[in-house]
Amino acid sequence: MQIKTMAEYAANGETPEILFWVGCAGSFDQRAQKITKAFATILDKVGVRFAILGKEESCTGDPARRAGNEFIFQMMAQNNIAVLNGYEVKKIVTACPHCFNTLRNEYPELGGQYEVIHHTTYLQQLIDEGKVRMKEAGAFKGRKITYHDSCYLGRSNNIYEAPRKVLEALDAELVEMKRCRSNGLCCGAGGAQMFKEEEKGTTRINFERGKEAVETGAAVIASNCPFCMTMLTDGVKEQGKEDSVQVLDIAELIAQQIA
Amino acid sequence: MHIIQELLFVIAFGVAVYLFYRKARQIRQNILLGRDVQLNDEPAARWRNLLLLAFGQKKMFRNPLVAVLHFFVYAGFVIINVEILEIILDGIVGKHRLFAPLLGGLYPVLIGCFEILAALVLIGCAIFLVRRNIVKVKRLNQHELDGWPRSDANYILITEIVLMLLFLTMNTADQALQQHGHEHYINTGAFWVTGPFVSLFSGLSDGTLIAIERTCWWLHILGILAFLNYLPYSKHLHIILAFPNAYYADLRPKGKMENMPAVQKEVQLMLQPELAADAPAGDIPKFGAKDVPDLTWKNILDAYSCTECGRCTAACPANITGKKLSPRKIMMDTRDRAEAIGEQIAKTGSFTEDGKTLLRDHITEEELRACTSCGACVQECPVSINPLHIIMQLRRHLVMEETSAPQEWNMMFSNIENNMAPWKMSPDDRDKWAVEMNG
Numbered sequence: 001m002q003i004k005t006m007a008e009y010a011a012n013g014e015t016p017e018i019l020f021w022v023g024c025a026g027s028f029d030q031r032a033q034k035i036t037k038a039f040a041t042i043l044d045k046v047g048v049r050f051a052i053l054g055k056e057e058s059c060t061g062d063p064a065r066r067a068g069n070e071f072i073f074q075m076m077a078q079n080n081i082a083v084l085n086g087y088e089v090k091k092i093v094t095a096c097p098h099c100f101n102t103l104r105n106e107y108p109e110l111g112g113q114y115e116v117i118h119h120t121t122y123l124q125q126l127i128d129e130g131k132v133r134m135k136e137a138g139a140f141k142g143r144k145i146t147y148h149d150s151c152y153l154g155r156s157n158n159i160y161e162a163p164r165k166v167l168e169a170l171d172a173e174l175v176e177m178k179r180c181r182s183n184g185l186c187c188g189a190g191g192a193q194m195f196k197e198e199e200k201g202t203t204r205i206n207f208e209r210g211k212e213a214v215e216t217g218a219a220v221i222a223s224n225c226p227f228c229m230t231m232l233t234d235g236v237k238e239q240g241k242e243d244s245v246q247v248l249d250i251a252e253l254i255a256q257q258i259a
Numbered sequence: 260m261h262i263i264q265e266l267l268f269v270i271a272f273g274v275a276v277y278l279f280y281r282k283a284r285q286i287r288q289n290i291l292l293g294r295d296v297q298l299n300d301e302p303a304a305r306w307r308n309l310l311l312l313a314f315g316q317k318k319m320f321r322n323p324l325v326a327v328l329h330f331f332v333y334a335g336f337v338i339i340n341v342e343i344l345e346i347i348l349d350g351i352v353g354k355h356r357l358f359a360p361l362l363g364g365l366y367p368v369l370i371g372c373f374e375i376l377a378a379l380v381l382i383g384c385a386i387f388l389v390r391r392n393i394v395k396v397k398r399l400n401q402h403e404l405d406g407w408p409r410s411d412a413n414y415i416l417i418t419e420i421v422l423m424l425l426f427l428t429m430n431t432a433d434q435a436l437q438q439h440g441h442e443h444y445i446n447t448g449a450f451w452v453t454g455p456f457v458s459l460f461s462g463l464s465d466g467t468l469i470a471i472e473r474t475c476w477w478l479h480i481l482g483i484l485a486f487l488n489y490l491p492y493s494k495h496l497h498i499i500l501a502f503p504n505a506y507y508a509d510l511r512p513k514g515k516m517e518n519m520p521a522v523q524k525e526v527q528l529m530l531q532p533e534l535a536a537d538a539p540a541g542d543i544p545k546f547g548a549k550d551v552p553d554l555t556w557k558n559i560l561d562a563y564s565c566t567e568c569g570r571c572t573a574a575c576p577a578n579i580t581g582k583k584l585s586p587r588k589i590m591m592d593t594r595d596r597a598e599a600i601g602e603q604i605a606k607t608g609s610f611t612e613d614g615k616t617l618l619r620d621h622i623t624e625e626e627l628r629a630c631t632s633c634g635a636c637v638q639e640c641p642v643s644i645n646p647l648h649i650i651m652q653l654r655r656h657l658v659m660e661e662t663s664a665p666q667e668w669n670m671m672f673s674n675i676e677n678n679m680a681p682w683k684m685s686p687d688d689r690d691k692w693a694v695e696m697n698g
């Protein structure tokens with residue numbers, strides 16, 4: 001596989017169909033890198049001409065903004081917008097709902113107008129168009145999968161159905177947690193919580209969510225966010241279920257089962 | 260005798276309306292303490308919200324049983340107020356059932372409907388009292404409700420029950436008098452709910468019945484006038500403010516944070532110093548919010564609209580897991596502080612620092628730091644309140660005005676600034692995964 005950067009495309013006078021915005025977690029976090037690779041594999045297999053920014057990508061500024069540091073956010077945002085506009089980027093796909101939310105909702109008023117798509121929506125489009133097809137005897141056929149709505153895809157942007165439609169393509173049995181869709185319980189990572197200790201309480205948020213997910217009896221917890229991934233993985237461990245319950249990103253599930 | 264009753268009524272009515280007007284004006288002033296924001300765009304979407312969220316109480320239907328009961332109480336209360344119009348006019352002109360001759364056969368049907376609604380209000384309020392005090396639903400019994408807020412809720416429910424009982428008793432006595440052929444009590448026929456109960460009263464003398472009817476009439480209308488003046492001090496103010504609050508609700512996606520144009524400009528000048536030459540030097544703005552006047556007027560309107568129902572807190576992941584944060588408390592604190600500032604202005608004519616602020620004196624850093632910005636509170640609120648917006652403005656103040664952040668956050672900030680990522684990672688490794696895949 002040859003993953004090319006925007007700079008490489010530009011040097012050849014070409015433009016890619018989409019920019020794959022990888023995000024910090026997808027770039028640096030070892031677990032999230034696997035999601036990144038899975039998604040890149042799907043794009044490559046389907047033959048989507050995509051680019052990454054590579055070293056030119058910076059944090060969108062989301063955690064700084066939500067912690068209250070608008071200066072750092074503005075620095076990151078304005079730099080990123082300069083880079084994106086420099087390449088005349090039109091369409092961005094990202095596997096991180098925090099990047100998705102920031103790029104889609106917060107960059108436009110700073111001068112960055114792009115079509116921004118979360119990877120679960122993009123996968124749904126590829127499936128609908130028949131570009132992504134699943135293996136006949138899928139490994140998840142009839143198995144129980146539960147889906148965790150991330151706050152930044154769900155409540156923040158009202159995307160509840162696309163990820164579920166993608167999961168349906170696996171022919172699995174989709175079981176819902178008690179709190180799902182707009183009622184979904186947070187994993188505990190948002191609002192820059194990922195980057196500090198939780199405040200004092202009776203339990204951790206990811207323990208609460210992990211318990212709820214395990215209680216569905218699902219063999220797989222499907223997530224759509226690298227931060228939820230970390231949180232839920234720990235939550236499942238706390239339940240002592242790390243051997244029987246897997247936490248996988250929707251892109252990983254599809255990458256495993258793509259025909 | 261009659262003219263005295265009319266006079267007393269007009270005085271009571273006038274005083275009640277004046278007092279309400281005065282308090283309402285003060286609340287308006289308190290709301291306008293907030294900084295200005297434009298929330299007039301997309302009127303079609305706003306009217307839609309007003310109809311669906313306020314009139315239709317759409318969010319309430321996330322729990323259908325409670326929603327139906329609440330809808331009865333609300334619709335009953337509003338519609339019965341049509342009857343109040345007749346009562347007020349009767350009171351002023353000294354007539355009895357002014358509308359009866361005008362509406363003819365329709366009148367008993369109308370009153371019948373009011374009576375059914377009154378009975379439903381009664382039942383609804385009784386069930387709500389049970390939920391609060393006997394079943395002890397968790398969100399209605401959390402500690403931020405200790406003291407006044409808990410009593411407030413019970414007073415309202417009890418008052419509504421009493422008012423409805425007075426209304427129904429009044430009608431029963433009225434019909435008994437009609438059956439006795441008392442000339443002042445024009446014949447309307449039996450009302451639907453109270454009709455069957457008239458026989459209970461038929462043995463009483465005209466004098467006793469008139470006394471009962473008049474007492475109920477007076478207590479009912481005085482009760483309503485008192486209730487009107489109780490509203491502004493109560494969580495019950497939502498029956499009025501839910502409407503403007505739905506209209507002015509934020510229409511943007513919940514995940515979008517408010518931009519700070521001042522910071523945007525400052526960073527722009529830093530990144531492109533060549534622009535600095537033509538940039539006018541502005542005042543140094545305050546970053547974020549420390550006290551109520553730093554918030555937007557919508558935040559303060561939110562606070563006055565809050566019903567203290569706790570749906571936000573019941574859905575808050577931080578609160579569920581035992582953290583100090585409660586979005587309901589954020590709203591209650593904001594209202595308390597706005598009231599305190601309002602009182603000071605009423606006394607001294609202007610607001611001067613009183614050594615207290617919303618931040619710390621009401622809302623602690625620990626509460627603010629527990630928020631995951633998950634948006635559940637905004638999602639759940641039936642009256643379109645956004646506690647998250649207040650939390651984020653207070654956080655901005657903490658970090659940008661006081662550089663008060665947990666050590667880990669400071670590290671995250673400096674990592675982003677230096678490595679373009681929230682972790683201590685080399686920017687050169689950002690595409691390492693791709694290099695690995697390219698083989």
Ligand code: SF4
Nearest residue numbers: 575630631633634636
């Ligand atoms: S946004 Fe914050 S306050 Fe609101 S429910 Fe989520 S964690 Fe609680």
Ligand code: SF4
Nearest residue numbers: 565566568569571640
């Ligand atoms: S903010 Fe909304 S949901 Fe929360 S207590 Fe007030 S009215 Fe209820």
